[in-house]
Amino acid sequence: MRYAVVRLLQAVPVFVATTFLIYTMVWSLPGDPILALAGDKPLPENVLQALREHYHLNDPLIVQYGLYMAGVFLRGDLGETFTGQPVSELLQDRWGVTAQLALTAWVFELVVGIGLGVLAGLRRGRLADTAVLAGTTFVIAVPVFVVGYTAQIVLGLNLGLFPTAGTDQGWPLSYLLPGMVLGSFGLAYVARLTRTSVVENLRADYVRTAAAKGMRRTRIIGRHTLRNSLIPVVTYLGVDFGNLMAGAVVTEGIFNLPGIGQQVFQSIQLQEGPVVVGVTTLLVMIFILANLLVDLLYGVLDPRIRRG
Amino acid sequence: MTVLNKARGAAVMLAAALALGACGGSSGSSSGDQAGQGGQGGPKQFSVALNEPDHLMPGNTSSSYSITVLQALFDTLVVLDPSGQPQMRAAESVTSQDQQTWTIKIKPGQKFHNGEPVTAESFADAWNATAYGPNAWTNNYYFTNIEGYADLNPEAEGAKPATDKMSGLKVVDPNTLEVHLTEPFSQFPITLAYTGFAPMPKAAFTDLKAYDQAPIGNGPFALDGAWAHNRQIKVKKFAGYAGARAAKADAVLFKIYASRDTAYTDLRAGNVDLLQTIPPASASEAKKLLGDRFVPTASGTMDYLGFPVFDKRFQKPELRRAISMAIDRQAIVDAVYSGAFKPMSSLVAPLVPGYRETACGEACVYDPAKAKALYDQAGGFTGTLNLYFSNADPSYEQWMQAVANQLKENLGIADIQFRKIPAADYLSTLREKKEDGPYRNNWVMDYPSPQNYLQSMWGEGNRMGWENKEFNDLIAKANAAASMEASVPLYQQAEDIALREMPMIPLWNWQDQAGYSGKIGDVKIDAYSPNLDAITVK
Numbered sequence: 001m002r003y004a005v006v007r008l009l010q011a012v013p014v015f016v017a018t019t020f021l022i023y024t025m026v027w028s029l030p031g032d033p034i035l036a037l038a039g040d041k042p043l044p045e046n047v048l049q050a051l052r053e054h055y056h057l058n059d060p061l062i063v064q065y066g067l068y069m070a071g072v073f074l075r076g077d078l079g080e081t082f083t084g085q086p087v088s089e090l091l092q093d094r095w096g097v098t099a100q101l102a103l104t105a106w107v108f109e110l111v112v113g114i115g116l117g118v119l120a121g122l123r124r125g126r127l128a129d130t131a132v133l134a135g136t137t138f139v140i141a142v143p144v145f146v147v148g149y150t151a152q153i154v155l156g157l158n159l160g161l162f163p164t165a166g167t168d169q170g171w172p173l174s175y176l177l178p179g180m181v182l183g184s185f186g187l188a189y190v191a192r193l194t195r196t197s198v199v200e201n202l203r204a205d206y207v208r209t210a211a212a213k214g215m216r217r218t219r220i221i222g223r224h225t226l227r228n229s230l231i232p233v234v235t236y237l238g239v240d241f242g243n244l245m246a247g248a249v250v251t252e253g254i255f256n257l258p259g260i261g262q263q264v265f266q267s268i269q270l271q272e273g274p275v276v277v278g279v280t281t282l283l284v285m286i287f288i289l290a291n292l293l294v295d296l297l298y299g300v301l302d303p304r305i306r307r308g
Numbered sequence: 309m310t311v312l313n314k315a316r317g318a319a320v321m322l323a324a325a326l327a328l329g330a331c332g333g334s335s336g337s338s339s340g341d342q343a344g345q346g347g348q349g350g351p352k353q354f355s356v357a358l359n360e361p362d363h364l365m366p367g368n369t370s371s372s373y374s375i376t377v378l379q380a381l382f383d384t385l386v387v388l389d390p391s392g393q394p395q396m397r398a399a400e401s402v403t404s405q406d407q408q409t410w411t412i413k414i415k416p417g418q419k420f421h422n423g424e425p426v427t428a429e430s431f432a433d434a435w436n437a438t439a440y441g442p443n444a445w446t447n448n449y450y451f452t453n454i455e456g457y458a459d460l461n462p463e464a465e466g467a468k469p470a471t472d473k474m475s476g477l478k479v480v481d482p483n484t485l486e487v488h489l490t491e492p493f494s495q496f497p498i499t500l501a502y503t504g505f506a507p508m509p510k511a512a513f514t515d516l517k518a519y520d521q522a523p524i525g526n527g528p529f530a531l532d533g534a535w536a537h538n539r540q541i542k543v544k545k546f547a548g549y550a551g552a553r554a555a556k557a558d559a560v561l562f563k564i565y566a567s568r569d570t571a572y573t574d575l576r577a578g579n580v581d582l583l584q585t586i587p588p589a590s591a592s593e594a595k596k597l598l599g600d601r602f603v604p605t606a607s608g609t610m611d612y613l614g615f616p617v618f619d620k621r622f623q624k625p626e627l628r629r630a631i632s633m634a635i636d637r638q639a640i641v642d643a644v645y646s647g648a649f650k651p652m653s654s655l656v657a658p659l660v661p662g663y664r665e666t667a668c669g670e671a672c673v674y675d676p677a678k679a680k681a682l683y684d685q686a687g688g689f690t691g692t693l694n695l696y697f698s699n700a701d702p703s704y705e706q707w708m709q710a711v712a713n714q715l716k717e718n719l720g721i722a723d724i725q726f727r728k729i730p731a732a733d734y735l736s737t738l739r740e741k742k743e744d745g746p747y748r749n750n751w752v753m754d755y756p757s758p759q760n761y762l763q764s765m766w767g768e769g770n771r772m773g774w775e776n777k778e779f780n781d782l783i784a785k786a787n788a789a790a791s792m793e794a795s796v797p798l799y800q801q802a803e804d805i806a807l808r809e810m811p812m813i814p815l816w817n818w819q820d821q822a823g824y825s826g827k828i829g830d831v832k833i834d835a836y837s838p839n840l841d842a843i844t845v846k
Contacts, residue, residue: 029730046461050444084363084520085537093537149569157577164577165570166563167539256570258538266566 011288018284019277023065026273055082068274079274081267087278090263095282098259100171101251102244104179105186110237113187117194117233118226124199132195136188144247148181148254165256178255182248186240193236197229204228231301238294242287351558352845354581354828356838357571358562360538365520366506367438368445375503376584377562380543380840381421381525382506383551385412385431386497390834392661392756394497397551398426398507398526400483402500407492407788412485412500419548420509421530428485430507430526432477436460437513438504440472447504450754455488492788494795495757501836502755528555528841538564553841556830560840572823581828584838586821588648598823603833604648608657608753609818610761611649613711613746614738617811618773622746626686628810629671631746633679634718637672640710641816644703648821652814655803656761657753659835662796668807672814676718683719694745696727698734704748738771749812756835758799759787766806774811 034051051057056064071077078087120132139147155177156164162177163169201207202225210220249261260279267275361374366382369375385399396402400413418426437443439451441461451457455476460469476488489496499505507526512519521535528551529543541562545555563580565571568587574580576597586594586602595602613635615622622628637651653672656663670678683689695712697704705728712724727745729737737743749771754760763783766774779802786798806812822838824831830844 046441046463046467047444047448050442054444082362084517090537152570152573157573160577164579165565165574166579168579253567254570256565256567256574258564258566262538262566 008292011285014284014288015281019069019281020065022277022280023068023273024061026268026271026276027061027064029268029271064273068277078278081272081275087274090275091260091278091282094259094263097167097257098245098248098252098261100175101178101182101248101257101259102241104172104175105183105244106237106241108180108183109186109190109240113190114194114230114233116187116191118198118229120191120195121198121202121229122221124195129195132191136191139184139188144181144185144250145254147184148178148251151177151181152254165254167257174257178251178257181254182244182251186236186244189236189240190233194229194233197232198225201225201229227301231298234297234301235294238290238297239287241290242283245286246283353559353561354557354843354845355561355563355579356840357575357580357583357585358541358564359566360564361541363446363520364523364535365445365516366503366508366523367434367443367447368520370446370504376838376840377541377543378503378506378523378525379837380527380529380560381523381531382503382527383418383525383553384501384503384506385414386500388498388501388756388836390836392659392835394501397553399500402497404496407494407496407790408489410487410489410496411480412487414483414485415551416483417550418526419550420507420511420526421524421546421548422509422511423548424509424511424524425482426507426509426526427482428479429482430509431485431505432473432479433510433513434506434508435477436473437508437516439474441469443516447502450499450502450504453489453491453493455490457490491784494787494789494792495755495759498755498757498792527551528553529560532559538566540564555841556844557840558845575823575825578825578827581825582822582831582838582843583824584820584822584833586823588645588821591646591648591821594821594823601824601826601831603822603824603831605820605822605833606650606657606659606835607818607820608659608756608835610652610655610657610751610753611815611818612749612751612765612812613815614749614772614812615746615810616741616743616772618741619744621689621691624686625809626682627689628813630679630683630686630719631715632668632671632810632813633673633675633682635711635714635813635815636674637816638674640707643710644707645816648819649816650819651816655766655806655812655814656758657817660753660756660758660761661792662758662799664800667800667803668814671807671810679718680720689719689721692723692725692745693721694725694727694743696729696734696737696743696745696747698731698748699728700731700734708748741771741773757792758796758803759783762799762802762806763787765812766802770811772811774809776805776809779805 034048034055034057056067059067068079071079076088078091080086081090116132120129123129152164156162163174167174207220207225210224211217245260247261248259249265251257252259252261253265260283264276264279267279356376358376359373361369361377362371363369364374364377366378369378383398385397386394386402387397389395398415398418400415402410402412404410412428412431414426414428414431420426420430435451435454438445438447439454439457439460441448448461451474454474456474457476459471460474462469476490478486478488480486487496508519509524511524522531524531528546528549530546532542532544535541541564542559543562544559545557549555563574565574568585569590571580571583572586572590572594575583613631615628617623641647641649641651650658653666653668654663655667658665693715695708697708699705705726708726712726715721716724727743738747749765751761751765765771766779767783768780782798782802782805786795786802789795789798822833827846828843829846830842832839832842
């Protein structure tokens, strides 16, 4: 318990540092966001001034950051986009989409990835193992957007198995295909990691001892081998949940899911400091929480860590 | 990068205006003939693919996506027919004796969606709010030529305007609005077709922020429910509509996409009925798949190659003409834009009244031998030739490379460098005249008048640093001409000067491709509007 609290407290300086860093980075992007907003047509000088003042763009960086943070903590105000939409409202709208997408991808990764990995590990050198190896190599080698567009056109458009785009059909139907595309890369990793780990553990002394004692094979694998094999996999899956949230940019674009990834991409282009900072801060928090959960899970899987 | 739509280079475009993507009607109208209403029950609704609009306040948006929605929600005073001629819509007449004082008669009996009558005041209020500097609305700029604009936009930093009403707007009676301009402007009626000049009801001013999210208009469709950001905007037929273009369908659903490619896939899958921007790369496939339902539409958007005339090395018109003649526009358009764009020999787009196909003459015809002779005669070019463009779209770099190769080959300019500037920085680079070589210049038409092109890009204070008194005088004379017809020859004379001096080379005219599903008919997309009111659901 104390461990959990300490880990949570550690998140505070991380939070301040990342937000400041991100704010600085957005701020130092070249170009004037307000002028870029105006495009080819002239905006009268006084209109430019009014807009700059509204977004505090004339103040020094540290003042801008201070004002932003004061807004966040004193008024719970995450700022607003250049189109005047409050960031908090925007996150509310979009957060659910990304979370559902990431979760779908994550569950897919977890179930199918571990399943394939265990299968390959137990049948090392046989056809199933080779097939998994070949399949995962292929998935890792092909860029996500190729997988995405191909899946969309073949499975969505031509075969009509899944909706092509959008969230009209709700969860889970609208999220299945994008979730699988998003999770495919991680799945390949999970499968390979599980396989290696299972193979290694099958050779371990304790397995031989258990077998020598006459324990049934299913019990050896289920109770001992798997549990020990899953430690590296759990680490990966924990960190990867954060990756999935952040990595949704491409998938959300292809499948037109109005989530966080899409928003960050657009906001970086428009140099909308508050949005980028708001969203990335939340992503950082998720990363921290996911890591915390992973550490706690270790204890469950391996008592040595809990007591140590 | 590849998957997110660049929306012609920027998510928020202060441009587009009337140039939504579309054509001079002729090619668009034949496709909707089969129409016919199926007699089933239930509301007749169709969907339109859209990118997320930036605002829905008419005075605060010039994004083509917003305008698509606003054209369904609002009736402007004037509209442009497929040939670019102004036709009355909310107005009965727009007249002037001296091209400086305009009298606008408004059709009586029109209502806003909330029941309020549409009066002269509805327009005056909306225009004053847009022109009011502290509001900082995008379309502020369009009101600069109305008397009293300066009072609402004081030059001094931080100064608060003493008034929020332009002295040049006079509400004579509920149906008459008098507008005084700072100088004669024969093109004024055309500009009124822009949605930035739409009326606003009194109810809007109690909460402008709310109005931006849920505008109350006077058009054939009314907003139905809240604007679900990044998802959809729903509009339904307005029962109290008294105008001439009552909606044929019961409702329109604008489905919001972040990627044009995805929208196109959804069109193929039958999930969306109308897409105005089929990605250029998919054009030939779409043509095959959709047949008659593929509608190529000319646009007013042009690409140019501008010269920094303020730089000594580019001061000779002969050199600039030589460069123009050394560029094979057709080859570039074929290679980079699959032949969809049209090489231009004119400074204005084909859909603009007064367009002449060969206005430029031989100076825009690809002729390497003549180009080289002219180049040598002008004394050639020494030093590094820097070519400027932004990174907003990969095709810019592609065609700039082609231009560089042609200049190397045809003129023998050996040292050519590329200056790829971040999109957010590009326009300020040009504005501050930091460029020292030819640059990509793009123009999205606001309204179909030669004035919109010539005065904006070649007029006083232009980017090139090009000055020509004769040109400026001709533009002023054309603006003051007795009628739009009378103004055209004067604009053409001005165009001839700009072409002779060639401070900026015309390259090509863009084209958009629209497509629609078999579920809808009577689709009449033209250069100025998708005419959603006319569309029928089968």
